[in-house]
Amino acid sequence: MAYCPKCGIQVERDNRPCPLCDFPIPKVDDTQADIPNKFPKAENPYPVHLRRILNRIFIFISLLIFVAISLMFYVNYELDEAFTWSRYSNLSVLAGWVFLYFSFGYVHSYYKIIIGMALISLVLLGGLDIFDGSLDWFIPLAFPIVVGTAVIGLCYCTLIRFLSVRRFNVIGFFFIAIVILSMWINFFVSSHEGEVNLLQWLIGTGLQLLPITLVMLYVKYGLPERIKQKAARKFHL
Template sequence: MAYCPKCGIKVEGDNRPCPLCNFHIPKVNEAKVAVERKFPKAANPYPAHLRRVLNRIFVFVTLLVFVAVSLMFYIDYELNQDFTWSRYSNISILAGWGILYFSFGYVQNYYKVIIGIGLISLVLLFGLDIFSGSLDWFVPLAFPIVVGTSAIGISYWSLIRALSVRGFNVIGFFFIAVVILSMWINFFINRYQHETDLLNWLIVTALQLLPVALIMIYVKFAMPERIKQKIARKFHL
C-alpha cells in the first residue's frame, strides 16, 4: 500500500498518478531485504602455521635419513665388500625416524601411538639381536619388556578414560603404573640372569606400591580441601 506524498491518501499501487490530486507517485520497494550483519569468523592461524613448519622439518629430516642410510651402506660395502656395521647403524636410524613420525603428531590416537612405538622397538631389538647371529636376549628379555610396557601404557590410558580420572588421581595412577613397569622389567632381568624368586618379587612389588596407595588414600580422604585447592592451582591440576 502506497500513500500520495502530496495529499496523503492511500492508493492501490505506486508509479501512477494520484486519483485525487493527480500527483505522480514514485515507486516504493516494500519488500525490503533484511541485511544480515555477519561478524568475521575468529580463527587461530597458529596451529596451521605450526603444522606447516613441522611438515617441512619432517620432510627435511626424512631426506637426511635417506642420505645417511644410503651413504653408510655404500661406505660399508666399499670397505668390507659386505654389509657389516652399517646394518646396526641404519636400523637404529630408521627406528629413530619411525618414532619421530609419531612424535610429530601425524598419529593422534593414543593407542595407535603406543602400539606403533612398541612395534618399532620390537623390530629394532629383533634386528640388533638377529644381526649378531642368534636371538639370545630378544626372546627372553626384550620381547616381554616391550610388550609389557605397551600393555601397561594402554591399560593406564584406558583406566584414566574409563574412570574419568582427574587431578591428583592422575598423578597417583601414573606412579602406580611406573612402579608396576619397573618391577616388570626387574622381573625379566632377574629371570634372564637366572635369579628369579617369584614370591620375593611379589613382596617387593607390593611394598613399593604400598606407599603410593597410602598417599592416594590420604589425599582422597584426609587432606584438607584448602590445601588440595592450593596445590591444584600451583600445578594446574
Template sequence: MAYCPKCGIKVEKDNRPCPLCGFHIPKVTETEKCASRKFPKAANPYPDHLRRVLNRIFIFVSLLVFVAISLMFYVNYELDEAFTWSRYSNLSVLCGWALLYFAFGYVQSYYKVIIGVAIISLILLLGLDSFHGGLEWFMPLAFPIVVGSSVIGLAYWSLIRALSVKGFNVIGFFFIAVVILSMWINFFISNHQNETNLTSWLIATALQVLPLTLIMLYVKYGIPEHIKQKIARKFHL
C-alpha cells in the same frame, strides 16, 4: 517503531517521508536487519601454519636420513666389502626416523601411538639381536618387556578415560603404573639371569605399591580441600 535519521522523532515503520521535517526515510527490511547483525567467523591460521612448517622439517629430516643411510652403507662396503657395522647403525637410524613420525603429530590417537612405538621397538631389538646370528635375548627379555610396557600404558590410559580421573588421582595412577612396570621389567631381567624367586618378587612388588597407595589415600582424604585446590591451581592439575 522507527526513528527519523535527521530530526530523531519516532515515526511509523512505513511512514515515508518524515511528517515533521520531510526527510526521506529509507526502508529497512527484516532480512537486512538480520544480516547486519551477523559477525564474521573467526579463523585461526596458526595450526595450519604450524603443520606446514612441521611437514617441511620432517621432509628435510627424511632426506638427511636417506643420505646418511646411503653413505654408511657405501663406506662400510668400501672398507670391509660387506655390510657389518652399517646394519646396526642404519636400523637404529630408520627406527629413530619412524619415531619422529609419531613425534611430529601425524598420528593423533594415543592407542595407535603406543602400539606403533612398541612395534618399532620390537623391530629394532629383533634386528639388533638377529644380526649376531641368533635370538639370544630378544624372546626371553626384550619381547615381554616391550609388550608388557605397551599393555600397561594402554591400560593406564583406558582406566583414566573410563573413570574420568582428574587432578591428583592422575599422578597417583601414573606412579602405580610406573611401579608395576618397574617390577615387570625387574622380573624378566632376573628371570633371564636365572635369579627369579616368584614369592620374593610378589612381596617386593606389594611393598612398593603399598606406601604409594597409602600416600594417595592421605592426599585424597587427609589434606584439607583448600590446600588441594591451591596445589591444583599451582600445577594446573
C-alpha cells in the same frame, strides 16, 4: 494479520488508517534480507602455521636420514665388500625416524602411538639380535619387556579415559604404572640371570605400591579441600 500499534485492534497488513482510531498502519515485510556479519569469525592461525613448520622440518630431517643411510651402506660396502656394521646403524636410524614420526604429531591416538612404538621397538631389538646370528636375549628378555610396557601403557590410558580420572589421581596412577613397569622389568632381568623368586618379587612389588596407594588415599580423603584447590591452581591440575 497485524495489530494497530495505537489501539491494538486486529487489522490487515497495509498502509491504510486504522478503522477505529484512524492511525496509519505500517506495512509489515515478512521477507528479511540476510544481514552480513560485520564481525568475521575469529580463527587462530597459529596451529596451521606450526603444522606447516613441523612438516618442513620433518621432510628435511627425512631427507638427511635417507642420505645418511645411503652413505653408510655405500661406505660399508666399499670398505668391506659386504654389509656388516651398516646394518646395525641403519636399522637404528630407521627406528629413530619412526619414533620421530610419532613425536611430530602425525598420529593423534594414544593407543596407536603406544602400539606403534612397541612394534618398532620389537623390530629394532629383534633385528639387532638376528644380526648377531641368534635370538639369545630377544625372546627371554626384550620381547616380554616391550610387550609388558605397551600393555601397562594401554591400561593406564584406558583407566584415565573410562574412569574419568582427574587432577592428582592422574599423577598417582602414573606413579603406580611406573612402579609396576619397574618391577616387571626387574622380574625378567632377574629371570634372565637365573636369580628370580616369584614370591619375593610379588612381595617387593606390593611393598613398593603400598606407599603410593596410601598417599593417594590421603590426598583423596584426608587432605583439606582448600589445600587441594590451591595445589591444583598452582600446578594447573
